[in-house]
Amino acid sequence: MADLSAIEAHRILIGSRIRSQLAYRTSFWLNVATSVAVGLVEFLEIYAIFANVSVFGGLDLRQSALVFALANMGFALADVIFGQLDTIPTYLRLGRLEVLLVRPMPLLLQLITADFQLRRLGRLVVGVVIIFVVLPGLDLGYTASTIYLLVITPLVGAAIYGAFFVTAGGLQFFLIDGAEFTAAFVYGGGYAGQLPGSVLITPIRILFTFVFPATLTAYLPSLLIMGLPGPEFLPAWLGWFAPVFALWAGALAWLAWRAGVRRFTGAGG
Amino acid sequence: MIAEPIVQFEDLCRSFTIRRKAGRLRRHAKIVHAVDGITASIQPGEAVGYIGANGAGKSTTIKMLTGILVPTSGRVRTCGYDPVPQRRQLAREIGVVFGQRSQLWWDLPLRDSFRILGALHRLSTGEATARTEQLVDRLGLADLLDTPVRQLSLGERMRGEVAAALVHRPRLLVLDEPTIGLDMISKERLRHFLIAERAEFGTTLLLTTHDMGDIERLCERVLVIDRGRLAFDGTLPSLAERVALQRVLVVDLPEPSPDLQVSQASHIGSDLDGQRQRLAFSPKETTAARVLAEVSAVTEVVDLTLQEPAIEDIVRTLYGVA
Numbered sequence: 345m346a347d348l349s350a351i352e353a354h355r356i357l358i359g360s361r362i363r364s365q366l367a368y369r370t371s372f373w374l375n376v377a378t379s380v381a382v383g384l385v386e387f388l389e390i391y392a393i394f395a396n397v398s399v400f401g402g403l404d405l406r407q408s409a410l411v412f413a414l415a416n417m418g419f420a421l422a423d424v425i426f427g428q429l430d431t432i433p434t435y436l437r438l439g440r441l442e443v444l445l446v447r448p449m450p451l452l453l454q455l456i457t458a459d460f461q462l463r464r465l466g467r468l469v470v471g472v473v474i475i476f477v478v479l480p481g482l483d484l485g486y487t488a489s490t491i492y493l494l495v496i497t498p499l500v501g502a503a504i505y506g507a508f509f510v511t512a513g514g515l516q517f518f519l520i521d522g523a524e525f526t527a528a529f530v531y532g533g534g535y536a537g538q539l540p541g542s543v544l545i546t547p548i549r550i551l552f553t554f555v556f557p558a559t560l561t562a563y564l565p566s567l568l569i570m571g572l573p574g575p576e577f578l579p580a581w582l583g584w585f586a587p588v589f590a591l592w593a594g595a596l597a598w599l600a601w602r603a604g605v606r607r608f609t610g611a612g613g
Numbered sequence: 614m615i616a617e618p619i620v621q622f623e624d625l626c627r628s629f630t631i632r633r634k635a636g637r638l639r640r641h642a643k644i645v646h647a648v649d650g651i652t653a654s655i656q657p658g659e660a661v662g663y664i665g666a667n668g669a670g671k672s673t674t675i676k677m678l679t680g681i682l683v684p685t686s687g688r689v690r691t692c693g694y695d696p697v698p699q700r701r702q703l704a705r706e707i708g709v710v711f712g713q714r715s716q717l718w719w720d721l722p723l724r725d726s727f728r729i730l731g732a733l734h735r736l737s738t739g740e741a742t743a744r745t746e747q748l749v750d751r752l753g754l755a756d757l758l759d760t761p762v763r764q765l766s767l768g769e770r771m772r773g774e775v776a777a778a779l780v781h782r783p784r785l786l787v788l789d790e791p792t793i794g795l796d797m798i799s800k801e802r803l804r805h806f807l808i809a810e811r812a813e814f815g816t817t818l819l820l821t822t823h824d825m826g827d828i829e830r831l832c833e834r835v836l837v838i839d840r841g842r843l844a845f846d847g848t849l850p851s852l853a854e855r856v857a858l859q860r861v862l863v864v865d866l867p868e869p870s871p872d873l874q875v876s877q878a879s880h881i882g883s884d885l886d887g888q889r890q891r892l893a894f895s896p897k898e899t900t901a902a903r904v905l906a907e908v909s910a911v912t913e914v915v916d917l918t919l920q921e922p923a924i925e926d927i928v929r930t931l932y933g934v935a
Contacts, residue, residue, distance in 0.1 A: 353732035357718070360725045364761075443716045445681045448704035449733055609697050610627070610683045 350449060354457045361460045372463065379466025383420070386538065387412055387470060401540030407570060408540055409478045414494075415537040415562035417471035418501020424464045425502075426509035428456055430526045432516045441608065451605060452510065471498070484569060493565050493583070500586045501537070501561035507593035508533045508556065514600030517607045537561040542575035550577055556596075557589035617693055618654035619785050619817045620678055625651045625687040626841075627673050647673040649841030650687070657784065660811060660818040662832035662849075664825075666925050670841040671821045675789055678819075679709050692784055705734060708778030712790035715770065716777055717762040723773050724758040727780055734781035741780065748776040752806055768799030775803065779810070785817045792824050804830045825858060825921045839928050856930045858922050859893040862904050865916040866890065875907040 365372050390412050394405040403411065432455070435441045444454045475494075484490055512526040519525055537558035541549055544559075552558040564583035567574055574580040627648040635641040648670045655661050665671050676682035677689050680696035680703050689696060692706040710716070717726040727749075731741030749755050752772040757765060765773060771791060778786060792800045808831065811818060820831060828835060828849065835852050837845035845852060852858070862878065869886035878894035894904050901919055908914060 350733070353729050356725065356732055357721075357729050360718075360721050360729075364720055439711075439714050442676065442681050442711060443709075443714050445700065446679050446704050446707065446709040446716075447730075447733055448701045448735075450701075609681060610685075 350453065357457055358460045362462055365462050375463035376466040379463050380469055383416060383467045383470030387474065401543035403540045406478045406481050409474055410482065411540055411562045411566045412538045413471045413474035414497045414566060415501060417468055417498035418561045419505045419534045420467035420471060421498060421502035422505035422509060423467060425456060426506045427464055428459050429509045429513035430523060432513050433523050452601060482570065490569050493569050497562060497565040500590050503590040504557055504561050504593045505534060507597035510597035511600040514604035517604035533558045541578050546577065553578060557593055560586040560589040616657050619657045619692055620655040620819065621690045622651045622653050623688040625677065625689050626685045627677060627682065628685050646841050651843050653836060653843060653846055655817060655819065657817055658815045659834060660832045662828035662835045663819060663821045663838065664828065664835060664924050665838035666928060669838045671838060672789065675787060675821060679707060679787060705781065706783055707785045707787060708783035709787045710774045710778045710789065710791055712793045715762065715774065717773055719763045720761055722759045722761055723754065726762065726777060730777055730780045736781060744780055744782065748779055752776050768795050771795060772803065782814065785819065788820045790822055792822065792827055807831055823924055837928060837931060844928060844931050856927045857895065860896050860901065861920040862892045862894065862901055863918045863920060864890055864908055864914045867913050867915055870912060873908060873911065875904060877907060878904045
């Protein structure tokens with residue numbers, strides 16, 4: 345699986361990209377600042393809700409902030425790696441995919457690394473800062489399982505959101521102009537993941553748990569971390585199975601991607 | 614031992630379904646046969662020109678043999694591989710230049726593009742460096758290596774593209790309209806390079822073009838495709854026998870004149886009461902300069918242009934004669 349030449353090629357490519365991005369310092373930092381601002385605005389939405397109510401979906405501000413921060417970290421990581429995939433419609437329109445197909449490397453890997461953007465890491469900062477602000481006030485007993493969940497959740501979340509990006513990427517081969525659809529699907533999933541899952545109406549709650557497992561990226565593991573029970577259809581113990589849900593999301597993504605590429609090469613879906 | 618063909622088409626077909634709205638709910642599905650039963654093979658070391666009008670099926674064929682598109686029916690094998698399922702193995706054996714689509718990383722210096730491609734093709738650092746140096750030297754790219762690709766001129770970029778396609782020493786080089794938009798000097802430079810490269814490594818060349826000059830300079834064999842079918846498959850001289858590959862010299866004279874009569878070319882038309890006249894000649898028998906000298910002896914020439922034979926005319930004549 346580990347192909348040294350692929351790693352080497354992408355090391356050069358990403359290294360070269362980072363160098364060219366850092367060459368324009370002002371522009372780079374402005375971009376990072378924008379990324380941070382996007383994350384902050386998203387958090388403000390949660391904060392604004394708590395200006396009116398003291399409990400939201402069974403969680404208080406601190407608890408909701410933990411959910412938000414974990415989801416946001418996962419999403420930011422996925423965005424750094426897979427965020428490129430929303431440019432597939434451009435590739436299709438300009439006929440640039442053909443060029444990638446005559447190289448000895450999987451298409452997905454090439455697309456992911458085609459335009460690596462370091463600035464996307466800016467979003468990660470927001471999540472990390474919020475975590476460190478809210479954790480002391482949450483009064484958690486730091487057991488091995490709590491620490492395990494705090495560490496693993498952003499990574500599993502990144503895998504799940506990454507799978508969303510790939511699923512949407514695969515579907516774009518079937519849509520004439522798929523950028524809006526991808527945005528709705530990926531960012532909609534991201535938004536659903538940042539909210540306490542209990543506020544979603546039941547069908548949406550089920551959809552974003554058992555089909556597109558967004559609630560597994562933060563909400564359910566957070567309930568476990570805080571020792572709270574889950575709402576209807578969403579028992580907190582499901583949170584332990586987040587890696588299994590990530591595998592499921594990955595399988596879905598693989599199928600969608602394969603169907604998309606087959607559609608492009610005319611091999612049938 | 615008979616060498617396996619490097620490219621083999623057996624009754625190759627590709628059709629597309631185009632759906633159009635017809636009324637509120639009904640939709641018309643129209644099937645377009647882009648490639649409609651092509652059988653041909655290309656042996657290792659050949660240089661083949663693949664020509665046809667726009668929409669004749671050239672690009673579709675290229676996509677099928679490079680592993681971008683699956684045939685609707687029939688069979689294609691390239692370098693012994695089934696192109697789409699074995700796309701990645703095939704990619705190591707072929708180099709492809711799509712004239713209008715860059716394979717270089719537009720915001721990175723040319724040097725980095727070559728390094729990345731070398732690594733993608735699993736070349737050792739020594740191998741990649743030696744080959745890149747050779748290509749850079751022969752294509753005159755040394756001064757451009759640190760320039761981001763987006764700042765290169767079309768001619769410079771195209772030389773970069775050809776170098777990029779050859780870094781891994783492919784057995785088959787596929788060039789899709791490599792000289793489109795290039796000036797005469799850039800075209801010649803590229804052709805010189807390709808001739809030398811093939812002489813040294815015996816690389817098989819498949820070239821689609823609108824420029825008969827490319828074909829005449831580079832190819833021994835020509836395939837003509839028209840509406841998805843092969844209209845001609847043979848050597849360049851045998852194509853020339855069936856179709857007059859004539860150049861047309863267009864001269865502008867100072868005033869309306871009677872039709873010019875010259876011994877080395879035939880008058881094929883006049884405009885503006887003979888102020889502009891068109892003379893066709895065969896480049897095998899004479900040169901533009903000789904025809905011009907003969908015209909100049911009779912009258913003053915204000916301006917002139919030289920026209921290459923158009924692919925469309927060649928195809929039309931093929932059908933007219935056949």
